[in-house]
Amino acid sequence: MTVIKTLLAATSLAALMLAQPASADTINMWVRTGIGDSFKEVVKAYNAGHDDKVQLTEVPYTELVQKYATAIAGGQAPDALSMDLIYTPAFAAAGQLEDLTDWAKSLPYFNSLSPSHVRLGTYQDRLYGLPLSVETSVFAWNKNLYRKAGLDPEKAPATWEEITANAQKIRALGDDTYGFYFSGGGCGGCMIFTFTPLVWGAGADILSADGKTATLDTPEMRKAVDIYRTMIKKDLVPAIAASDNGANFLSFTNGRIGQQSLGAFAIGTLVTQHPEIDFGVTLIPGVNGKPSSFAGGDNLVVTKGTPRIEEVKTFIQYIYSMDGQKIMAKYGSLPTRGDIADEVLKGLDPRMAVGLKAISVAKTPYTLQFNDLINSNNGPWAAFITAALFGDDVDGAFKTAQEDMQSIIDSGQ
Amino acid sequence: MTSVVSSSPLPATRARGHSRRRRRASTGWRGLAYIAPAMLLVLVFFVLPVLLTVWMSLHNWPLMGAQKWIGLKNYTRLLSDARFLQALNFTAFYTLVVTIAIFAVAFPLALFVEKQRRFVGFYRTVIFLPVVVGLATASLLWAWLANVDSGFFSPLLRLLGLVDRSPNLLARFDTAFLTIIVMVVWKIAGFTMILLLTGLQAIPAELDEAARIDGARRFQRFRHLTLPLMRRTIALALIVSITGSILAFDQFYIMTSGGPQNRMISVVYYIFNQSFVSFNLGYGAALSIVLLAILVVISIAQLKLLKIGEERP
Numbered sequence: 001m002t003v004i005k006t007l008l009a010a011t012s013l014a015a016l017m018l019a020q021p022a023s024a025d026t027i028n029m030w031v032r033t034g035i036g037d038s039f040k041e042v043v044k045a046y047n048a049g050h051d052d053k054v055q056l057t058e059v060p061y062t063e064l065v066q067k068y069a070t071a072i073a074g075g076q077a078p079d080a081l082s083m084d085l086i087y088t089p090a091f092a093a094a095g096q097l098e099d100l101t102d103w104a105k106s107l108p109y110f111n112s113l114s115p116s117h118v119r120l121g122t123y124q125d126r127l128y129g130l131p132l133s134v135e136t137s138v139f140a141w142n143k144n145l146y147r148k149a150g151l152d153p154e155k156a157p158a159t160w161e162e163i164t165a166n167a168q169k170i171r172a173l174g175d176d177t178y179g180f181y182f183s184g185g186g187c188g189g190c191m192i193f194t195f196t197p198l199v200w201g202a203g204a205d206i207l208s209a210d211g212k213t214a215t216l217d218t219p220e221m222r223k224a225v226d227i228y229r230t231m232i233k234k235d236l237v238p239a240i241a242a243s244d245n246g247a248n249f250l251s252f253t254n255g256r257i258g259q260q261s262l263g264a265f266a267i268g269t270l271v272t273q274h275p276e277i278d279f280g281v282t283l284i285p286g287v288n289g290k291p292s293s294f295a296g297g298d299n300l301v302v303t304k305g306t307p308r309i310e311e312v313k314t315f316i317q318y319i320y321s322m323d324g325q326k327i328m329a330k331y332g333s334l335p336t337r338g339d340i341a342d343e344v345l346k347g348l349d350p351r352m353a354v355g356l357k358a359i360s361v362a363k364t365p366y367t368l369q370f371n372d373l374i375n376s377n378n379g380p381w382a383a384f385i386t387a388a389l390f391g392d393d394v395d396g397a398f399k400t401a402q403e404d405m406q407s408i409i410d411s412g413q
Numbered sequence: 414m415t416s417v418v419s420s421s422p423l424p425a426t427r428a429r430g431h432s433r434r435r436r437r438a439s440t441g442w443r444g445l446a447y448i449a450p451a452m453l454l455v456l457v458f459f460v461l462p463v464l465l466t467v468w469m470s471l472h473n474w475p476l477m478g479a480q481k482w483i484g485l486k487n488y489t490r491l492l493s494d495a496r497f498l499q500a501l502n503f504t505a506f507y508t509l510v511v512t513i514a515i516f517a518v519a520f521p522l523a524l525f526v527e528k529q530r531r532f533v534g535f536y537r538t539v540i541f542l543p544v545v546v547g548l549a550t551a552s553l554l555w556a557w558l559a560n561v562d563s564g565f566f567s568p569l570l571r572l573l574g575l576v577d578r579s580p581n582l583l584a585r586f587d588t589a590f591l592t593i594i595v596m597v598v599w600k601i602a603g604f605t606m607i608l609l610l611t612g613l614q615a616i617p618a619e620l621d622e623a624a625r626i627d628g629a630r631r632f633q634r635f636r637h638l639t640l641p642l643m644r645r646t647i648a649l650a651l652i653v654s655i656t657g658s659i660l661a662f663d664q665f666y667i668m669t670s671g672g673p674q675n676r677m678i679s680v681v682y683y684i685f686n687q688s689f690v691s692f693n694l695g696y697g698a699a700l701s702i703v704l705l706a707i708l709v710v711i712s713i714a715q716l717k718l719l720k721i722g723e724e725r726p
Contacts, residue, residue, distance in 0.1 A: 065690075066476075066689040066690055066692075069476045069477055069689075069692060070476065070689065072477060073476055073477065091477070093478075094475070094477035094478040095477075095478065096477050185583075185584060185670075185673075186670045186671065238561075238562070239561045239578070239579065239580070239581040239584065240560070240561045240562055240581060242581050242584035242673075243561075243581055243583040243584040243589075243669070243673070245670045371690060371691070372690065372691050376686070376690050376691075377670040377671055378670070378671040378675050378678060378682075378686055378690070382675075383674050383675045386673055386674045387674045390584065390673070391674065
């Protein structure tokens, strides 16, 4: 008898809880790791000032796509997530995202939202993703180490010859001090972000404009590979680079790396969490000196059918408010709203402006097979990096990667 | 009289035969009832998933979106898939090396802990301890041990003066492969040792004694007495070890992310990549079915080679 009573009580309590108005809801959101703290901070600020809360789950960036896809298939998907903008078309095409077109177009500042994000968020004239964070790749150097090595700390290196020469001088400072760093051990995502600007600046690319032909083997890429190989051979790069699958991407923050190509997110992390590191930022030079950059970042997408879409919309509007934008920018995400960008950056670290400037020379590769070709730890691009930079057979590395990329592109059509 | 005598046993035999048949039928049903729970488990957790996998393998089945019937196309694609063949090759190589390594370590250990000696319980426990660590946990632990900067092995080599500067063990195929083999042996050998130990302990002491009295030397006793009597145990340990090695995944995924230049992609890793990186669940299913077939063939071959199941004790 008592058992039944308790059961009844429990069910009525559960019913009561369900029946309560959705005054304080919790939005479940995912964010990938490795994009700095800007989103985490904006969530913190939002939670502090609103009844609705955003519950954030960090997912390793190499696994976000497959985790999200499996979560959708298993009915466990979060309400919304911060997704690498490159993947928006694929998920929209699969019909898994909420159509935000009408609501987004009613926002007064819709036309000033980052155009490349909106372009990648659009599928068949409907909008499925809204710009959340913008980031570009830039080149950073450690001014302290420059000083110690007798270099001019205020002079940004403009060519790779200069960078190599500086790296040698910094390496000469001691056992644990290195001239240059990159995550080369199978981190395709890191290397497309920091290494391809070398060839983009010189006018070459790894895929044809329509994304249907692999064009890896160019004189420009050979030259870029040669620059990195030389630095490795001269022992200017820590040995961990060869097996770093992205976990040590922010090695620059340890203060013993002289130079490294980073993202704007990292500038935010450095400024807010490592004030002890005195560093300069410039554009990444191409192999013949002309700079380039990778424009990336995240779109905010909403899982189709979520019951909390209104709450998500309120949260998005907060992100686009002046407060939201300022917090995002402080932690390294460039403003997504063009109309207030200058005001947002006002009073912030001037180095952030370099990240903004990079947008004008930046590229974003467009391919539906980005995961397979580039980002996968076992894709041809990641394999090419390890083989060409650390292996003994450069020609073989070019040949294999070129063939593998082409065969993946062909099998996907 | 004769008619009575001759007629009387007949109905009796018929009746007896009848009841025996009835009894056999009823024990048959009872037997089925006894194994029904196990059969149900096998049905729900093995047979049905395999059938579903077969069904999926006949489709172009993306992780998201609509699936399409494509017949045997996944299987024909697999025949010319160079990366799959490479994964098979690597898995075969790994299985061979790691199985030999495990037995080379586990057999002496089993002989060592079989004898009653001081602290034998302690030795058995210590050797068996790594087995209770999860493979993923062990992989993470060893990934840290092998880290070039903050790890243990590389700085140790440098401290001992064996190398000038810390080598990055996980960056080259040979050293990374060696690290993984050592890790797996450390992790698995204790389990194989326990299996072999039970086989050793099942050999009656009198046999050994008799052989000794006949003047058989230590190696002769091992070769002609211990080994033949342990055939069943060795077969079990071998099948467990080989099956486990063919299904290896965690260590490559966690420790080397597929190894320098994708040279450490095992078959299961490749299936995982096809299914959850490239989202081709259908193709991944076809690969899984082929792997299942290979495992069945290998297990049957092992049983045949070791002549298990032919004679009844």
